[in-house]
Structures are given as structure tokens and as C-alpha cells.
Amino acid sequence: MRFVHVADVHLDTSFAGRSESVRRRLREASREAFRRAVDLAIREDARAFLVAGDLFDGERLSFQTERFLLEQAHRLREHGITLVYATGNHDPGAPERGPRALAWPGNVHVVGDGTPRRIAIPDRDGRPVGFVTAVGHATSREPEDLSRRMPRPVGELPEVGLLHTQVHASPGADAHHAYAPSELGWLVRAGYDYWALGHVHLRQMLAEDPPVVYAGSLQGRTHAETGARGAYLVDLSDRGAPAISFRALAPIRWETVRVDGLQDADSLDRLERRVGAAWEAFRTREAVGPGTEWVLRVVLEGATPLWRELRREADLDVVARELREITGVLDLGVVADRVHPVVSVEEHRARPDVLGEVLRLAAAVRRGEERVPGLDPGDLAGIAGDDARALERYVQGLLRDVDGELAARLLGVEGGAR
Numbered sequence: 575m576r577f578v579h580v581a582d583v584h585l586d587t588s589f590a591g592r593s594e595s596v597r598r599r600l601r602e603a604s605r606e607a608f609r610r611a612v613d614l615a616i617r618e619d620a621r622a623f624l625v626a627g628d629l630f631d632g633e634r635l636s637f638q639t640e641r642f643l644l645e646q647a648h649r650l651r652e653h654g655i656t657l658v659y660a661t662g663n664h665d666p667g668a669p670e671r672g673p674r675a676l677a678w679p680g681n682v683h684v685v686g687d688g689t690p691r692r693i694a695i696p697d698r699d700g701r702p703v704g705f706v707t708a709v710g711h712a713t714s715r716e717p718e719d720l721s722r723r724m725p726r727p728v729g730e731l732p733e734v735g736l737l738h739t740q741v742h743a744s745p746g747a748d749a750h751h752a753y754a755p756s757e758l759g760w761l762v763r764a765g766y767d768y769w770a771l772g773h774v775h776l777r778q779m780l781a782e783d784p785p786v787v788y789a790g791s792l793q794g795r796t797h798a799e800t801g802a803r804g805a806y807l808v809d810l811s812d813r814g815a816p817a818i819s820f821r822a823l824a825p826i827r828w829e830t831v832r833v834d835g836l837q838d839a840d841s842l843d844r845l846e847r848r849v850g851a852a853w854e855a856f857r858t859r860e861a862v863g864p865g866t867e868w869v870l871r872v873v874l875e876g877a878t879p880l881w882r883e884l885r886r887e888a889d890l891d892v893v894a895r896e897l898r899e900i901t902g903v904l905d906l907g908v909v910a911d912r913v914h915p916v917v918s919v920e921e922h923r924a925r926p927d928v929l930g931e932v933l934r935l936a937a938a939v940r941r942g943e944e945r946v947p948g949l950d951p952g953d954l955a956g957i958a959g960d961d962a963r964a965l966e967r968y969v970q971g972l973l974r975d976v977d978g979e980l981a982a983r984l985l986g987v988e989g990g991a992r
């Protein structure tokens with residue numbers, strides 16, 4: 575059985591806070607990525623198209639998306655491909671109500687509640703080539719481990735489990751709510767040949783035998799969702815040797831480029847040239863082909879003679895607008911809250927004053943030779959528990975690359991920044 579596995583499509587996300595044209599393009603891109611996944615299924619002669627939840631971002635569904643989805647479902651039907659869609663926390667509930675109440679064609683199975691359904695996947699002649707067992711979220715805050723309700727597979731044909739779940743302790747899970755939580759150990763031993771999962775937007779294989787796989791979001795939606803995004807093409811014809819390949823499909827990529835060492839950038843033109851060069855270097859390193867669109871965030875850091883301008887919103891807007899033109903990206907934002915005046919850290923570190931003492935202490939803490947006296951984990955945001963070693967590492971992390979900022983703040987040269 576060959577199939578395509580997608581997850582977390584989030585159609586009709588609002589993308590609030592961006593210009594109307596960018597928002598429209600981002601919403602189009604989610605549909606475009608979905609269309610490309612359908613193209614892939616048709617081209618590769620897949621028998622099933624699996625959606626592991628969060629097909630929709632919420633209750634609202636645009637006319638455009640409604641027409642689009644039905645069109646894609648019909649394309650799959652024309653090619654004898656079965657679409658199985660298990661709902662997630664963003665699109666929970668039975669298909670009779672809400673955005674899922676579309677006039678789906680007969681090849682579509684929507685599983686919108688917590689009762690597992692085992693669906694036979696036929697070949698072109700109607701003979702089953704495998705089974706997909708799906709279970710959906712009935713509510714937006716499913717507390718139960720739905721995987722425990724799935725029946726133990728039996729028989730000679732490949733069996734796939736389809737589920738929107740937060741697998742306990744999987745990388746990136748912290749960024750998502752623990753809805754329908756499940757245990758990797760149980761999934762591995764449950765008897766399925768492949769677990770098609772959704773919910774955690776970071777693409778990953780949690781296990782290889784059998785494959786337990788998060789497809790990741792089909793099209794990135796925030797700056798936290800970087801890198802290529804797309805679908806998995808899976809072939810279980812040989813149950814002992816599943817063939818799994820990732821296909822990048824998202825037309826838009828989200829990335830962040832950090833630029834520091836701006837001591838010599840003493841004019842708008844020089845600053846923009848530096849950013850332009852960093853952007854070119856990034857694209858060369860990533861070897862992304864033409865045709866990809868970008869939502870880019872440029873983070874300016876460290877010492878720069880332009881620190882005063884870069885903290886003014888109106889000036890930052892000019893930088894963002896000009897950089898958007900120079901780079902030709904779809905959208906671009908500039909973050910510059912870590913820039914500071916140029917001060918000679920080395921010179922100040924050698925002095926016997928308070929600043930010198932602070933700089934020497936910071937360096938010693940980074941090297942692990944000193945601790946910040948009297949520091950209580952309760953005083954720090956971003957760390958839990960009272961493990962002394964973890965606290966030390968955390969503080970060392972905080973003190974990385976801060977000398978210039980420390981010096982600038984203590985010297986008071988930042989006065990009158992706004």
C-alpha cells in the first residue's frame with residue numbers, strides 16, 4: 575500500500591498582524607501545498623491520502639477553501655484514492671456540524687470522534703491493499719490517550735494508525751498542548767506497520783521499527799516553523815522494509831537571519847549591504863532552488879554606531895521596507911532590541927571600577943570558575959526546578975555575548991535612546 579501522509583494544514587489561518595496582501599498569499603500557500611500533496615499522490619499512484627488532524631485552523635471556513643477542498647477530494651476520487659481525515663484539536667467534532675460539514679465525495683472518510691474506525695484501502699480493482707485505523711478529537715481539549723482505544727491489528731495486509739496526538743516527551747512537544755497524549759512505547763508495540771501522526775509541527779521520526787512519524791506542518795505558519803515543509807510518501811508493499819520519503823511542498827519558507835559584528839555599519843546603505851550579504855550567504859548554504867518565497871526575519875545584534883536609530887520604530891520601518899525591496903522576499907521584519915553602542919569591552923574589563931568588576935565576573939561565570947552569588951532559581955524566568963548544574967548552565971547561556979550590552983548599560987551611554 576502506497577500513501578501520502580500530511581498533517582497540520584491549518585487552512586484559513588488568519589495570519590493576523592501582516593498586511594492584507596501577505597495574509598492572502600500565506601493562506602493561498604497552504605492551499606497550494608495541499609494541492610501539491612494531492613498531485614504527489616496522483617503522480618506516485620498512491621492508494622490513500624491521510625490527513626492527521628488540524629486540516630482547518632478553526633471554525634471559520636472561506637468559500638474559496640470550501641470549493642478548493644471539494645475539488646481536491648474529487649481529483650483524488652477520479653484516481654481511485656481514498657482520503658482519510660482524522661480530526662485534531664483545531665478542527666474537532668463530528669462532520670455534521672461546522673466546517674467539516676462539506677459534501678465530501680464517497681472516497682472521503684472523516685473520523686471526527688473518539689471511536690476508532692478501521693477503513694479498508696482498495697486498489698483500482700476494489701481489492702483491499704491495506705487498512706487505516708483512524709481516531710479523531712471530539713473536542714478541542716481531548717484529555718484521553720486515544721491510541722489506547724485502537725484495536726490490535728490482525729491479518730496479512732499493512733495496517734496504518736492515523737492520529738492527532740502529543741507523544742510524551744517528543745522533541746518540540748513543549749510548544750504544543752498535551753492533547754490526546756500518548757506513549758511512544760505503546761505505539762511501537764501496538765502492532766501497526768506505520769503511525770501517521772499530527773499535532774507537533776516539527777517533522778520527525780520518533781521510531782523506525784515500526785515508523786512512528788510526525789509529518790510536521792504542511793506549510794510553515796510562524797517564525798518557529800523554519801526549514802522545508804511538506805509530506806511523506808510511504809510505501810508499505812514490503813511490510814518488513816517500509817519505504818519512506820519526505821517531499822518538500824510548501825511554497826513559502828519562514829526563516830530568521832541573524833546579523834552581528836555591525837561596528838563598521840555607520841550608514842543605512844552599509845547596514846543594508848551587510849544584511850544583504852548575510853541573506854545571500856544563507857541562501858547559498860541552504861541551496862534552496864528558485865521559486866521559493868520567503869517570510870524573513872532579520873535580527874540585528876551587538877555593537878553598532880546606528881544603535882540609536884535602530885531602536886526607533888519609524889527608522890526600523892524604513893530599514894524593513896528597503897530590505898524587503900533589496901531581497902525581494904514576500905515579507906520581512908527587523909528585530910533590533912539587542913543592539914547597543916560601540917564600547918571597548920577589553921579596555922573596560924581591565925579597569926578597577928564597578929563595570930570592570932562586572933565584566934570580569936561575567937567572564938568567570940561563563941568559564942565556570944565563578945557563580946553569581948546568592949542567585950535563586952526562583953528569581954529567573956525560563957528555568958524550573960533547583961538543579962544547581964542546570965542553573966549554572968542556564969546563567970552561562972544568558973551571559974553569552976552580553977559584554978557590550980552590559981558595558982553600554984552601566985556606562986549609561988544609552989540615555990535618551992527614545
Ligand SMILES: [Mn+2]
Binds near residue numbers: 582584628664775
Ligand atoms: Mn496543529
